[in-house]
Amino acid sequence: NTNAEWRWDSKVNESKTLPIYQHKAELIQAVKDSTFLVVTGETGSGKTTQLPQYLYEAGVCKDGKIGITQPRRVAAITVAQRVAQEMQCTLGREVGYQVRFDDCTSQDTVVKYMTDGCLLREVLADPVLSQYSVVILDEVHERSLNTDILLGLLKKIFSDPAKATKGRFFPLKVVVMSATLETDKLSAFLADCPVFSIPGRTFPVTCTFGFAVGPKDVESTGYVKEVVKVALDVHTSEMAGDILVFLTGQSEIERACDLLYEKAESIDYRYDVQDQTVEGLLILPLYGSMPTDQQRQIFQPPPSGIRKCVVATNIAATSLTINGIKYIIDSGFVKQLNHNSRVGMDILEVVPISKSEAQQRAGRAGRTSAGKCFRIYTKEFWEKSMPEYTVPEIQRTSLTAVILTLKCLGVHDVIRFPYLDCPEERFILEALKQLYQFDAIDRRGRVTRLGELMVEFPLHPGLTRAVLKAASLENIFIRPVAEILNIFLLFIYGSMNDFATLLSVFQSCKSSDRPSAWCKDNWIHWRALKSAFSVETQLREILLRLQQRDFPVETFDGNKSEIFRRCLCTGYFNNVARRSIGKVFCTMDGNGSMVQIHPSSSLFDQEAELNWVIFHDVLVTSRVYIRTACPIRYEWVKDLLPKLHEVDAYELSSVAREEVTDEEMIKWETREAVSTEDVSKKLEKR
Ligand code: CDP
Ligand code: MG
Secondary structure, eight states: OOHHHHHHHHHHHHHHHSGGGGGHHHHHHHHHHOSEEEEEEOTTSSHHHHHHHHHHHTTGGGSSEEEEEESSHHHHHHHHHHHHHHTTOOTTSSEEEEETTEEEOOTTOOEEEEEHHHHHHHHHHOTTOTTEEEEEEOOGGGOOHHHHHHHHHHHHHHSSHHHHHTTOSSOOEEEEEESSTTHHHHHHHTTTOOEEEEOOOOOOEEEEOOSSBOGGGTTOOTHHHHHHHHHHHHHHHSOSOEEEEEOSSHHHHHHHHHHHHHHHHTOOTTTSOSSTTOOEEEEEEEOTTSOHHHHHHHHSOOOTTEEEEEEEOGGGTTTOOOTTEEEEEEOSEEEEEEEETTTTEEEEEEEEOOHHHHHHHHHTTOSSSOEEEEEOBOHHHHHHHOOSSOOOGGGTSOOHHHHHHHHHTTOOOSSSSOOSSOOOHHHHHHHHHHHHHTTSBOTTSOBOHHHHHHTTSSSOHHHHHHHHHHHHTTTTOSHHHHHHHHHHHHHHHOOOOOHHHHHHHHHHHHHSSSHHHHHHHTTOOHHHHHHHHHHHHHHHHHHHHHHTSOOOOOOOOSOHHHHHHHHHHHHHGGGEEEEEETTEEEESSSSOOEEEEOTTSTTGGGGGGOSEEEEEEEEESSSEEEEEEEEOOHHHHHTTTTHHHHOOHHHHHHHHHSOOOHHHHHHHHHHHHHHHHHHHHHHHHO
16 A cells, blocks of 8 residues: 555545534435524534535535635635545546636536635626525634625525525525534524534643733734744643644744744754654644645644644634644734724734634644643733634725625615624725725715726725726727736735836746746745736736726826826825825825835835825834835826715715615616526526
8 A cells, every 4th residue: 555545545534533424414404404504513523624525425416516615715725625635536626616816616516615705706796696506604703704795695685585596496505604603693693594513522722821922012023933932842842742833924934934943953852852752843834825735735644753833824723624733832913904994994914813713723732632722922911912702804894895796786775784793884984985986886876887897806996996997098008907917916915015116026027938936036926926927817807808898998198107107096096195294295085194105115215206106005113104106296196186085974874875776676686687597598508
């Protein structure tokens, strides 16, 4: 027997030892018995990987696909890989995945893992999800924005039995999976549906608090070093068993891994380690944007005598379960997207985790035997700096894209949409305002032609609008669209500055013979550029598709650089700043925040000549900085700026509160009709 075969066998048998296996028949029955079902169970009990396989075996797929959503793209991909392996099929055939900008499915795909964002897009095209027999919303306890919206939509569409079968030939089954949190609330939300609990086996985990991080250290990054120190302590003084470290993001994780490598070098295994069976340390990073083949390594058992130490983001808290973990090292922090109302946009921030999150992290050490959790923060930090629960994403981010999606789905009254937890009304209003400013909706809250185009793009409405603007010029100038696209992608994925710099980096790399070598020579993340290339291709495809419909055509006068910046202005006019005094600029969005150009910007030294700039984002430290900026002329935004102040929240709130009109109802009905037609066409083809 080769090693690979042995591993394979052990995996197959392992699936029968998972807690869920005992309940296979009952679970299948429970899914068949009701429209909605809530399934709960400890993380690692086999919900994500096994339930879809059970349903597949039970023949559910003869009516349609099984779709499983994940809030995180990495989870969707790795789980699909695993399930394809367990089902002994090629990934992309019977089992596939679809995440933003990466579709690995085919005609044959019946078990489809995808991000919640992807399913939301599908609902948009086909509100009754006619291709599916079962839809499983997974990781609902994470309360990601898209999952929350899906919950509301599926409740709205399928709790009315008459509506639920319209446009479908068989009723859809909706399964909602969650770690043990909030199941009563979920069941109550979904028409008091049954709850299926998979009894878990867990072992005690002893938690200890540290001394390093207290309430005063909420803003410091000293925790990285502390985490490394504790990891090495555990490695040398604790019995064999793997370590899982929680940090917040890629660069931090890479830094921690480097430090660990460095320090682990000097360990003398004859004298320094307590457990003499431990002979080495295998350090593995785990974060969202890392290549999937590298991720796969995480799940392999380490060679004998070697202790595995996985340094991960929050992804390892619930989405992915790594076997063999006995020690947890918890930094106490997480990277979170929060809406900052002071600057009027979403900012990725490092914040303390909630207590419930800390408990979840600790629990990862007690899956197969008793474990230990080392919290590097003090008891005081726990008491004073950590909230009880994590606030759902819907209550802390801007809602523009979601509100537009809802509007396109015919949900006119976005304030009274069935949210599991209502976002604050002022955020809904802010979203409506932004959509109005970018011309995605009109004064009465109706989706415009531009809005219909915009909703096709997985980008912020401002970015989308600039892309569309550039695209509408393509018949005259070949360059703008390419340039705009290139740039967006880079700052979505890259960490570099200014528009022009980003552009030349992207172009030079793209035109070089060996792009990956080029990146290495220039100290640039190849991965970031590779994603950018792939995103560009995807956006091009969307554009090409849209341009076949009646697509707007426009002209601008001016040279290349000017046209390019003017296109950017159409998407960034809410991020305009005017020089105030000295180095200080004042934003024009009504808040009138005082900002400065970030030192990393190429405009930093040239401030004397700048009067007006647009910028991509804001960084708040002791000062408020704007990053990725470019100079513009006032004339380019003059006509756009008033739009920022034209409508006040009151006016839009009366729009939002308006009852659903006949027109909206008709739109909704015709959408259903279209999808019914689609289904029959598809069936004819078979
Ligand atoms: O969804 P839930 O947390 O209940 O469990 P799961 O993700 O289905 O995990 C079940 C088992 O599959 C665990 O023992 C994981 O370690 C294993 N697994 C794996 O080995 N490789 C993956 N890519 C995903 C899961
Ligand atoms: Mg799971």
